[in-house]
Amino acid sequence: xxxNSAIQVKNVVKxxxxxxxxxxxxxxxxxxxxxGFLGPNGAGKTTMMKILCGKSKRDKVENDLVSVFGRDPDRxxxxxxxxxxxxxxxxxxxxxxxxxxxxQIYAKFYGLSAAQSRPFIASVLxxxxxxxxxxxxxxxxxxxxxxxxxxxxxxINNPKILILDEPTTGLDPQVxxxxxxxxxxxxxxxxxxxxxxxxxxxxxxxxxxxxxxNKGAKVLQGNPGDLIQNHIENYVLEILNMEIPITEYPESIxxxxxxHRHLLYSDDFNEIKKISDLFKSGxxxxxxxxxxxxxxxxxxxxxxx
Amino acid sequence: xxxxxxxxxVSIKPPHIFSRIYSVWFRHIRVYCKNLFSNGxxxxxxxxxxxxxxxxxxxxxxxxxxGMSYIAFxxxxxxxxxxxxxxxFECTFGTxxxxxxxxxxxxxxxxxxxxxxxxxGEILFAGTKGFFFSTAVLIVVSCFGLIHSPMxxxxxxxxxxxxxxxxxLALFITSFVNNINHFxxxxxxxxxxxxFFSGIVFPLDTxxxxxxWIAGFFPLKHAVSLVRAFCFNTFEPDLMLNLxxxxxxxxVFSSLxxxxxxxxxxx
Numbered sequence: 110x111x112x113n114s115a116i117q118v119k120n121v122v123k124x125x126x127x128x129x130x131x132x133x134x135x136x137x138x139x140x141x142x143x144x145g146f147l148g149p150n151g152a153g154k155t156t157m158m159k160i161l162c163g164k165s166k167r168d169k170v171e172n173d174l175v176s177v178f179g180r181d182p183d184r185x186x187x188x189x190x191x192x193x194x195x196x197x198x199x200x201x202x203x204x205x206x207x208x209x210x211x212x213q214i215y216a217k218f219y220g221l222s223a224a225q226s227r228p229f230i231a232s233v234l235x236x237x238x239x240x241x242x243x244x245x246x247x248x249x250x251x252x253x254x255x256x257x258x259x260x261x262x263x264x265i266n267n268p269k270i271l272i273l274d275e276p277t278t279g280l281d282p283q284v285x286x287x288x289x290x291x292x293x294x295x296x297x298x299x300x301x302x303x304x305x306x307x308x309x310x311x312x313x314x315x316x317x318x319x320x321x322x323n324k325g326a327k328v329l330q331g332n333p334g335d336l337i338q339n340h341i342e343n344y345v346l347e348i349l350n351m352e353i354p355i356t357e358y359p360e361s362i363x364x365x366x367x368x369h370r371h372l373l374y375s376d377d378f379n380e381i382k383k384i385s386d387l388f389k390s391g392x393x394x395x396x397x398x399x400x401x402x403x404x405x406x407x408x409x410x411x412x413x414x
Numbered sequence: 415x416x417x418x419x420x421x422x423x424v425s426i427k428p429p430h431i432f433s434r435i436y437s438v439w440f441r442h443i444r445v446y447c448k449n450l451f452s453n454g455x456x457x458x459x460x461x462x463x464x465x466x467x468x469x470x471x472x473x474x475x476x477x478x479x480x481g482m483s484y485i486a487f488x489x490x491x492x493x494x495x496x497x498x499x500x501x502x503f504e505c506t507f508g509t510x511x512x513x514x515x516x517x518x519x520x521x522x523x524x525x526x527x528x529x530x531x532x533x534x535g536e537i538l539f540a541g542t543k544g545f546f547f548s549t550a551v552l553i554v555v556s557c558f559g560l561i562h563s564p565m566x567x568x569x570x571x572x573x574x575x576x577x578x579x580x581x582x583l584a585l586f587i588t589s590f591v592n593n594i595n596h597f598x599x600x601x602x603x604x605x606x607x608x609x610f611f612s613g614i615v616f617p618l619d620t621x622x623x624x625x626x627w628i629a630g631f632f633p634l635k636h637a638v639s640l641v642r643a644f645c646f647n648t649f650e651p652d653l654m655l656n657l658x659x660x661x662x663x664x665x666v667f668s669s670l671x672x673x674x675x676x677x678x679x680x681x
Contacts, residue, residue: 125681162524163680164520164523164524164680165680165681166680166681178426180426186528187428187526187527187528188426188428190428190523190524190525190526190527191426191427191428192426195524197517197520197521197524199517199520200517201516201517201518201520201521201524202521203441203445203516203518203521204516204518205445205448206444206445206448210444214437214440214441214444215521215525217437217440217441218429218434218437218438218522218525218526218527219428219429219525219526220428220429220430220433220434220437220526262521263524266525266526
């Protein structure tokens with residue numbers, strides 16, 4: 110194994126009854142980067158994350174490999190959990206305990222006594238800016254605070270790897286930016302970050318590398334900026350709510366339609382601008398292409414299903 | 415926050431299994447003690463009401479059973495059922511809520527704990543509650559001067575084993591349950607009859623042979639035999655069989671339950 114890779118995955122397969130959740134997935138995560146999994150619901154992102162930390166068992170197939178800092182979760186789940194911080198998709202804080210007690214008990218799961226954990230608790234609460242909520246009950250916290258507390262909890266063991274499953278789903282933009290800032294800081298400190306997300310912007314903001322998954326398989330991998338450059342035209346004209354699609358346009362323009370929304374892609378801004386002149390303002394959006402466009406192109410119409 | 419890097423060592427050494435199980439047990443104790451008054455009050459009051467309600471009332475008609483006063487017979491029998499009830503509720507409704515509704519277990523197994531640690535800790539916690547509940551009854555009953563043997567001080571340990579037995583059984587049942595209301599079948603179908611046919615309110619030797627034979631399978635019956643022996647200093651070799659039954663019961667059902675629950679949680 111290369112010394113600088115935190116995680117190696119090869120040929121991993123996972124079925125739930127007849128559903129193929131992960132289909133021969135392979136990837137490698139270098140230490141200290143932020144690695145993203147993008148894909149529609151049911152693409153297998155969460156399942157892959159669970160396999161990494163031993164919360165789900167992969168199918169037994171020949172020549173597969175899962176290695177997290179040299180450990181296989183099927184054999185060494187405790188060692189992996191010991192150096193990982195896991196932020197779940199669904200809040201699973203202990204509702205019977207307040208903020209500080211949640212962290213105290215959690216530190217105990219890592220073998221830290223109350224006295225030993227005190228500086229760690231102060232440090233993670235301070236880091237996630239929750240110090241003044243120390244004695245609050247979990248039910249008193251807002252959604253954003255709960256999420257920040259979940260991240261604080263995942264940091265209590267000073268993990269080498271932080272695994273986040275849709276860390277900012279359902280949060281307001283301010284909290285999202287706050288969390289992204291914190292994740293960037295952690296990355297600078299050398300923590301390897303893995304995250305799943307539906308938000309293209311999130312992936313673009315914080316991921317150094319990402320894979321786009323669909324139906325359990327990897328469809329694309331790369332740096333977000335490169336993916337946009339290499340896999341999609343530079344500009345997009347979004348035409349909203351038009352029942353009759355325009356039929357006349359140059360061949361150099363690629364068109365995608367879903368319901369009454371039409372997307373026209375081109376590398377030539379002027380070309381696409383000309384078409385937009387046919388519409389009133391409010392009927393169209395003219396913009397640079399982004400990761401979402403790559404995602405739609407690669408995964409087909411899945412987003413609309 | 416990286417200056418606090420005590421854990422950031424090269425070799426990975428997760429806590430020892432005893433430390434992990436203790437941490438789970440500690441979590442439950444911590445939560446239980448948060449409501450110490452409302453949780454700690456009933457175990458003292460319930461036996462009092464039971465003795466008053468049944469003992470004083472029915473005791474007027476049934477003066478003696480097997481050469482002892484009915485109230486002493488009942489009081490000594492009452493040492494274990496609270497342990498059964500508390501462990502049964504803890505590991506059916508309590509476990510189900512933690513597992514399916516509050517997702518507490520999902521959080522716990524994200525830390526360095528295995529599913530086995532989780533449930534061994536939980537069974538031990540239920541045993542601890544059993545110990546506490548039996549102690550509470552022992553205190554109440556002793557205040558009424560119904561127990562004299564110093565050996566009775568060992569009865570809370572029977573309460574502990576009773577807690578372990580019913581926690582193991584309850585977890586085994588829980589591993590099959592997908593709808594929380596189905597626990598009603600377990601309580602009505604098994605726990606309630608167990609209470610009445612384990613020699614607590616009346617001696618089993620008056621029952622027809624087949625009923626005695628069935629009662630012999632009830633785990634609670636064996637616990638009752640043990641506590642009565644401790645309370646009245648009547649030790650017979652059969653007691654070793656009661657103890658053996660309890661220990662085997664705990665081992666069999668806890669292993670089955672943990673295996674099934676692991677498969678349910680780690681899918």
